[in-house]
Amino acid sequence: MVDTRPFLPVSSHAGSDPTGPSENRRKPMKLQLSIFFVLLTVGFFAALLTSNNGSDNGFVKENEHGSLASPSSEKQLRPVSRGPAVGVSEKSNRFFAKDNENQLAYPWNNSMLSWQRTAFHFQPEKNWMNDPNGPLFYKGWYHFFYQYNPHAAVWGDIVWGHAVSKDLIHWLHLPLAMVADQWYDKNGVWTGSATILPDGKVVMLYTGSTTENVQVQNLAYPADHSDPLLINWVKYSGNPVLVPPPGILDKDFRDPTTAWLTSEGKWRITIGSKINKTGIALVYDTKDFINYELLDGVLHAVPGTGMWECVDFFPVSKTEENGLDTSVNGPSVKHVVKASLDDDRHDYYSIGTYHEKNGTWIPDEPKIDVGIGLRYDYGIYYAAKTFYDQNKNRRVLWGWIGESDSEAADMQKGWASVQSIPRTILFDKKIGTHLLQWPVEEIESLRLKSYEFNQVKVQAGSVVPLDVGPATQLDIIAEFEIDKEALEKTTGSNVTFSCSSSGGTIERGALGPFGLLVLADDSLSEQTPVYFYIAKGSDGKLKTFFCNDQSRSSVASDVNKRIYGNLVPVLEGEKLSLRVLVDHSIVESFAQGGRTVITSRVYPTKAIYGAAKLFLFNNATEASVSASLRIWQMNSAFIRPYPNNKESQ
């Protein structure tokens, strides 16, 4: 970093005393003396000259008014896009000007803010939450821990929150599981994972940020294994059990995974890190969770992906429709490596083969390797973590959903972040490269009144209201069929399409966009489209995109207005299918059975409470669409503190 110009030795001929060389052998002392003087002088001048060039360069004077505003300050303010802060790529820099469309500062009132709170997504009663931690099923209860700030609605002072549920839906808050009370986690009780031992006991490994801000791994376990609520936790007296190994920086070592057994009967974990710009997953073996041996090499590495946070590693069955314990291995099993990329705040996964002997993993398709290929979710979704639910023999995925509004609104409403509805994970046998995510079936227990719509025809360029009563807590299952003739007749083109760089639903194509408008008011001044867009290539091949357009989701100016989405593989003969969970300010959408998923946060100012409606829309130019839907009103999950009366629940 410090750009010292190495001083190069000057050859003895330059500027040397003319009497020098021939008398070398006779008078070495004099020669050396003169050489040193020459070097000294030249060096001195070199230093003087170069420092003159460098000083006072680029100094900017304040203008007459004493402000730092440059002459270009007559322009309106150019805000930084919300993108990077909330996990979306930095594509556009929207220019909010006073006279631009309807962009006015929208003061949030309490009515609008309190509407935003979700009815059936996990969130603490107040303040900030981020990563899911140590999920597990134990003695009849699902346990969920999470990164929590007990003091404010922004990240900081992180400790472990805790809640339990019988069904992954109805949660009861418990006291904080772990706080920052040791030197080795004083600056943060960060993310970790649980491992259930063969005898049923639980161990927890988690990252602590020490008093010196070094990231270390610590061991903790329940104070009382007979307590099904696992309320109290004990930190191992010999913590930390792992410190950054040589070559790994103090701040690049965090989020240990659940352990799995090796063929030698040892436990193995992986921890994300990076070397230069290469994201890596380190591997450790242990017999007792106290002493570890670092394996040579890494589980996997992908150049250019940066720091790997919240690494997850787990098996999926190629054939069965159930989850697998993390230790399972075998010929009918594939392994998934997942990483949360710190650089772009997205969660990526890849499917491949685990080589147990040397603790490495190789992707099936290097083109869609970890960090450069598929994402769990194309919206706001980060720090995801799975666990094996031995209760129902499934692998369940948790994901942190942050806010995409301003922190001023978060502080005013007193809370920030929710968790996604837990999702089951299955290998997509038909496609082979994808995982399928689907909300856990227990969410169906919240379904109340249902509405059915069969073969509703939506002409090109039209909107059809769906009368389902209140439209802020819904479970929607829909199937779309596009007019076959239009599909064949439309001329293809080479224009590439992407949800995020498109104009949203205003941009009309021959075969799309079409889908649902959620959280829309009657006049459609606020609307959140969840939709398909079919693009036909010049070779006649069809590509289907699944998108979520926030550009008109709210008239407020300080919320994220991006368009999220990605390609969704659609096989021959498959209808376009969609499931959408609407729960106040969160919308989770699943296309093709969960092959492509988008979660977004929506903050309308008008399309709230009774004014929120649901519509079908078709903004394609050439194709009509017919939709069949089943829609349920959803009950609240009544997430609340664990009652003091032990008999009630």
Place this chain on the structure above:
Amino acid sequence: MKNLIVIIFAFLVCQANAFRPILLLGNQNLIERTCKQTPFYDLCIWSLKSNPESRDASVKKLAQIMVDSLKTKATETLDLIDELLQDGLALDPEMQKALTSCAERYNVIIRGDVPEINEALKTGDYKFAAKGANDAAIEANSCEIEFPTKSPLTDMNKVVHDVSVVAASIVKIIQTKFSF
């Protein structure tokens, strides 16, 4: 021999002194290289160079200096808002409403964003530093567009906004550079 040693010693001492400007130049270069990667080069240079701690500073320290600057500018702006609000009766209701809303936003910058950025820089979870810095820019901008007509805070809002953007850019450099 003794003379030679004395000369060598003098040589080394002189070199060290002569090269101190180059060492400073070295860090000037870091400041300049860093600021070139932000959208507001002049502001970045001025904010960093006017703080003596920027000498020999690492990029992470430069980020912290920028955040201190953000806090200072935000506090100055909030002071100005409070002063304007004290005019009380002289204010029309719209101006009053806008100023009150701005005061809230600036409180969020000072009490929410800045501590979040500082803790994130300290502990190395840089994405939260980026989040706080980006949010500060949004708050400043949101305040500016509160005013239906002329804003009394345009210059200050712009400074706070731009300083936030610079801070966010420097955090991005820390995140994507390889060694700190």
